[in-house]
Amino acid sequence: MMSSSDCLVHICCGPCMCGVYPSLGKEKNITGFFYNPNIHPRAEYISRYMAAGFTASYFNFPMISDTAYDPESWARKILSGSTRCAACVTERLMKTAETAREKSFPSFTTTLLLSPYQDHDFIRSEGERIAAFMGIEFVYRDFRKNYAQSLRLSKEMLLYRQKYCGCVFSEAERFSPAGKTPAA
Ligand code: SF4
Structure with missing residues (x-):
């Protein structure tokens, strides 16, 4: 039975x-x-x-995942979107909201709100738009102020830290001679 404080948090990493x-x-x-x-x-x-x-075990919270890793389906969706990153964010927020509603969570949010490299205002407005559409709450917080803490803590925990945002395009940009795409 869910309580009003239950929240499904999309974890990018x-x-x-x-x-x-x-x-x-x-x-x-x-x-x-x-x-x-x-x-x-x-x-x-x-x-x-x-x-x-490992982070879930360290902090002792439950974690669920979409076990069917399906990058081809993701690519089809984002390539039909107006911009790659906007479509990518929308896709992950939408799936999180759908899962939250399916499992009776009253709210959802995302760790993407931590990154100083993502389009923060878009993530917020898209989260709120999807929440209104789904009839559940989007928990907005400006987690960017915790970014330095996340770096410090993840180093202390010896966590794997990625070197590019995620997709094949960002990987190629990061490792090209002129690559400047940030890690996340
Ligand atoms: S750069 Fe990052 S946010 Fe943009 S499409 Fe690739 S994985 Fe998604």
């Missing part, structure tokens, strides 16, 4: 959750949701999945 759980965990009863079909290749997906699972 373990290090970002290190900047979200210590504060949000004081006010919400958190269940983590790992859903990131954007990540390429599969070995990288598994590394991030395991780091997220």
Whole structure:
């Protein structure tokens, strides 16, 4: 039976959750949701999945995931979107909201709100739009102020830290000679 403080938190990666759980965990009863079909290749997906699972064990919260890693379906959806990153964020928020509603969580949010490299205002407005559409609450917090804490804590925990945002495009950009795409 869910309570009003239960919240399904989309986890993009373990290090970002290190900047979200210590504060949000004081006010919400958190269940983590790992859903990131954007990540390429599969070995990288598994590394991030395991780091997220380790974070869940470390902080002692339950974590569920969409076990069917399906980057092809993700690619079809984002390539039909107006911009790659907007479509990618929408896809993951939508799936999180659908899962939250299906499992009777009253609210959802995402660790993407921690990253200073993502389009923060878009994530907020898209989360609120989807929440209104789904009839559940989007928990908005500006977690960017916890970014330094997430770096410190994830290093202390020896967590795997990714070197690019996630998709095959960001991997190529990061490792090209002129690559400047940030890690997350
Ligand atoms: S760069 Fe990051 S946010 Fe943009 S499409 Fe790739 S994985 Fe998604």
